[in-house]
Amino acid sequence: MNDESGLDRPTRSTRSPRSLRSPSSRLSPLRLIAVVAVVVLVLAGIALVAGWRPSLPNLFEERTVDRSSPAVLRSLEELSDYHAASAHFEVVVDLEKDSKWIPDALRGERTLFVGVGTVDSVINFGALGKDAVTVSPDRRAVTIELPNPTLSRPELDLDHSYVVARQRGALNRVGGLFGGVGTDQELYRTASARMTDAAKTDGQVLELGRKNTTAMLRGLLGALGFTDVRVTYAADRR
Numbered sequence: 001m002n003d004e005s006g007l008d009r010p011t012r013s014t015r016s017p018r019s020l021r022s023p024s025s026r027l028s029p030l031r032l033i034a035v036v037a038v039v040v041l042v043l044a045g046i047a048l049v050a051g052w053r054p055s056l057p058n059l060f061e062e063r064t065v066d067r068s069s070p071a072v073l074r075s076l077e078e079l080s081d082y083h084a085a086s087a088h089f090e091v092v093v094d095l096e097k098d099s100k101w102i103p104d105a106l107r108g109e110r111t112l113f114v115g116v117g118t119v120d121s122v123i124n125f126g127a128l129g130k131d132a133v134t135v136s137p138d139r140r141a142v143t144i145e146l147p148n149p150t151l152s153r154p155e156l157d158l159d160h161s162y163v164v165a166r167q168r169g170a171l172n173r174v175g176g177l178f179g180g181v182g183t184d185q186e187l188y189r190t191a192s193a194r195m196t197d198a199a200k201t202d203g204q205v206l207e208l209g210r211k212n213t214t215a216m217l218r219g220l221l222g223a224l225g226f227t228d229v230r231v232t233y234a235a236d237r238r
Contacts, residue, residue: 083121084209084210088116090114090115093112109167110166110167112166114162118154121150139226144231144232145232146232
């Protein structure tokens with residue numbers, strides 16, 4: 001056997017290569033969470049002291065996009081009506097639709113609607129004839145004969161009118177899922193008719209229309225130099 005004890009053998013390092021690397025400079029997950037928590041607490045304290053609240057976007061906020069086309073002029077109409085007075089009304093409409101042989105729980109509808117609108121007292125100056133105005137020779141007195149005031153069509157205020165309650169039967173609700181929902185036009189027509197009836201029965205808006213028209217003409221003709229202005233009302237021939 002050869003004696004190799006005298007030969008120089010290369011020595012191997014017993015340290016692991018990983019032990020020679022410098023410590024990692026990255027934060028551990030726990031340390032990162034702790035840093036984030038500290039930052040959040042600091043910001044919350046500043047916001048509490050200064051009264052500041054971060055404005056975060058509302059993901060559920062709705063917006064309205066108007067893609068309507070411009071209005072198209074269809075016709076022009078000359079107006080000769082003088083609106084002398086206006087009456088404001090509020091009416092409660094209670095409409096119920098049902099079937100004779102089917103229970104209301106299955107087929108039927110009942111709507112409670114509050115309608116708000118106005119009815120005007122109108123004088124039609126366009127209906128004046130040639131003999132409607134009589135002037136004295138000295139141009140100091142004038143007599144005007146006007147038609148009686150009439151009621152205008154009710155103007156329903158849709159911004160303040162509203163449906164209080166609506167009850168539908170099972171079949172009506174099922175039909176609504178497939179587009180069979182009726183409109184509220186009947187409610188509007190009923191409310192308008194009730195307002196017209198109330199204005200006719202009360203009569204105050206018509207009487208106020210006469211007084212306001214008379215005062216307007218006296219002031220206008222008085223400014224033109226007439227000292228005696230008489231306004232009369234004839235029967236409505238329409």
